[in-house]
Ligand SMILES: Nc1ncnc2c1ncn2[C@@H]1O[C@H](COP(=O)(O)OP(=O)(O)OP(=O)(O)O)[C@@H](O)[C@H]1O
């Protein structure tokens with residue numbers, strides 16, 4: 304059946320041109336020129352897609368978008384406009400527009416966007432069957448092979464925001480729980496910007512000590528202070544021409560915030576111990592899993608710096624809010640682990656899929672990645688079965704019964720008494736302890752490091768180590 308498109312443009316000539324072009328491409332097309340006529344048209348028949356000009360005589364594209372999304376959520380909306388306004392574009396995308404296209408309109412661009420929007424309708428509708436598709440559903444529209452974008456509504460919104468903001472020079476604040484993929488998003492933004500050939504430098508502000516912070520940011524000259532035996536290039540300078548990603552920016556001391564603000568405002572830095580000014584051309588992306596607005600209220604974060612950073616903000620959704628994407632991520636991580644461990648595990652049993660979907664994932668994608676590594680390691684057969692899942696995983700009735708049975712038969716053995724060697728066993732115990740503590744403190748790494756009696760940096764390394772799966 305032909306897909307139906309409604310074109311809304313008050314310039315009759317543009318409307319006619321578009322409708323001729325789209326009719327030739329096999330669509331059934333109707334034309335209207337005002338907001339009022341849109342309401343009449345959508346009441347009369349169901350459209351698959353509305354292509355709407357932003358400025359109309361009696362209303363604007365935003366109002367039409369809201370009306371359509373409220374009343375006909377399955378109809379895709381693409382807004383066209385004569386003015387490029389990135390903030391408006393994002394607002395419209397957040398409200399549910401599929402795309403925002405700036406005039407002059409190029410037929411191929413329009414057709415491409417329409418086809419993608421209609422394709423997306425198809426995939427969203429069939430998302431209940433995602434689990435059967437396994438790894439096939441991973442496609443990379445973005446220029447980043449390591450980024451899995453998912454297909455849930457939350458992931459599609461995230462992807463759209465990345466696509467829109469990436470080519471600009473805006474400073475971006477990424478918020479989201481720990482392990483949701485903020486660094487991954489930052490890297491993806493970099494790889495989809497004009498800076499992609501330049502450096503992407505990631506800096507963990509959480510583990511910066513007060514004394515070293517300035518030299519980490521700005522570098523120092525040899526002999527600038529006791530212990531400065533070599534000249535050090537700071538992260539700003541390393542990232543010059545490219546992107547600097549500041550992770551856990553909420554942990555910066557008030558003092559260093561002031562220095563940072565100056566550098567960002569003046570777009571110049573000096574190495575410690577040097578008088579030479581270095582011009583900066585660095586795009587900043589910052590991330591936090593703390594509420595910076597609260598930190599401002601409490602007086603621990605500078606409001607002026609916050610506004611400098613907040614040219615645009617993107618919230619990276621928690622894994623539990625990304626529906627069936629859990630299975631897309633799981634399938635992808637399994638494929639990687641298979642390669643690393645030289646295994647040929649084919650997938651997850653239905654029961655395991657149910658457990659993965661039911662679990663609340665407090666450690667988000669990082670936790671999922673670690674769990675997949677671990678259960679893949681413990682699996683010898685073709686399929687991952689529930690017996691290898693960590694205990695906290697949804698005690699479905701089936702698992703409960705299985706565990707009760709096991710406990711009765713082998714009262715003193717652990718849940719996964721596999722033939723692990725001592726090195727594995729030690730790693731496993733460490734993994735468990737770290738994960739347990741992280742969960743107990745809601746993934747606050749400062750608190751976790753204190754409880755584990757290691758410094759934050761060591762904890763960081765261990766988490767990274769677990770992430771890399773180096774031998775768990
Ligand atoms: N979209 C994604 N595609 C592929 N891998 C992902 C994605 N999101 C997250 N990951 C993986 O999950 C792990 C955690 O991601 P990342 O470090 O970006 O999270 P984060 O939000 O920065 O965490 P934290 O708040 O703890 O710093 C990494 O190993 C990363 O590769």
Ligand SMILES: [Mg+2]
Nearest residue numbers: 485486550590
């Ligand atoms: Mg991070």
